[in-house]
Amino acid sequence: MNKRKPIIIDCDPGTDDTIAIMMGLVCDKLDVRAITTVSGNQTIEKVSNNALRLVSFLGKDVKVARGSIRPMQREIFLADFVHGESGIGNTVLPETDKKFYEKNAVDTIYEEAMACNGELEIVAIGPLTNIATLLLRYPDVKEKIKRLVIMGGAINGGNDTPSAEFNIYADPEAARIVFEAGLNLVMVGLDATHQAKLYEDEIREIEQYGEKGKIAAEIFDxxxxxxVNCGFDGIIMHDPCALSYVIDESIVKTKKYHVDIETQGEITRGKTVVDIYSVSGKEANVEVAVEVDRDKFAKLVKESIKKYN
Known part of the structure; x- marks a missing residue:
């Protein structure tokens, strides 16, 4: 049997984060070393409690560490208009006696990076505040991170402003630090995640997969x-798309480009500037997701949730 891949899921649960965490914790290819939280879809208090309750509800013994309360410079910006007041829609997870890990998110990631000695992969599916803080606080950590896979950015238009995707827009300064750090970086942005959708019949199928399936379907609904209001013919699963790449790279096709983060633009702040024609002459620094095998993705989501039944 192949050795399980050590990962940390840095997240802001979040409806689609919840599904991604469910997928990660049940996958026999992954060794989820910790769940770390960051302010994003909702406040740090709400997303951290969601993560803690979810891990307990799923019956998994994984540490949960609270992270950054606010972005590095800008004001707090939430996505409650998508994820609801709680962060996970109308879903109510059972209360838990489980406690947060004694260390904060940044120190936890560093601890695991050192322990895994160059094998740790980070799946960052929220704003990049924790990761940027990690790089500033512990410069030596760069050599210990095998790969950073983020859900964020876009080659084309944004979903929060006409030019910027939410996770990058929520903390552009952090994103710039991360993108300029020289890490082995994979950007799973909107161009890919908008292909990672589930259809109504698939949601109803998942709903039949016991208690966990009902929770997942409740979130989808x-x-x-x-x-629908945005004109999509299915439910878009941004964060599970990034997680699916870590599980099975054949699901997501990437191309390497140079990517910069715009932090000053009046109408382009938070944009991932992807040099698709190499006009800047700068060396490509990011593997950018461009295509998703939709059927294969949906199959993985369904199989993952079904494992809990």
Whole structure:
């Protein structure tokens, strides 16, 4: 049997974060060393409690560490208009006696990076505040991170402003630090995640997969009106798309480009500037997701949730 891949999921649960965490914790290819939280879809208090309750509800013994309360420079910006007041829609997870890990998110990531000695992969599916803080606080950590896979950015238009995707827009300064750090970086942005959708019949199938399937379907149903209003013919699963790449790289096709983060633009702040024609002459620094095998992705989501049944 192949050795399980050590990962940390840095997240802001979050409806689609919840599904990604469910997928990660049940996958026999992954060794989830910790769940770390960051302010994003909701406040740090709400997303941290969501993560803690979710891990307990799923019956997994994984540490949960609270992270950054606010972005590095800008004001706090939330996505409650998508994820609801709680962060996970109408879903109510059972209360838990489980405690947060004694260390904060940044120190936890560093601890695991050192322990894994160059094998740790980080899946960052929220704003990049924790990761940027990690790089500033512990410069030596760069050599210990095998790969950083983020859900964020876009080659084309944004979903929070016409030019910027939410996770990058929520903390552009952090994103710039991360993108300029020289890490082995994979950007799973909107161009890919908008292909990672589930259809109504698939949601109803998942709903039949016991208690965990009902929770997943409840989350899908909550976000459905938002995506219908945006003109999509299915439910878009941004964060599970990034997680699926870590599980099975054949699901997501990437191309390497140079990517910069715009932090000053009046109407482009938070944009991932992807040099698709190499006009800047700068060396490509990011593997950018460009295509998703939708059927293979949906199959992985369904199989993952079904494992809990």
């Amino acid at each position: 909550f976000v459905k009106p938002f995506y």
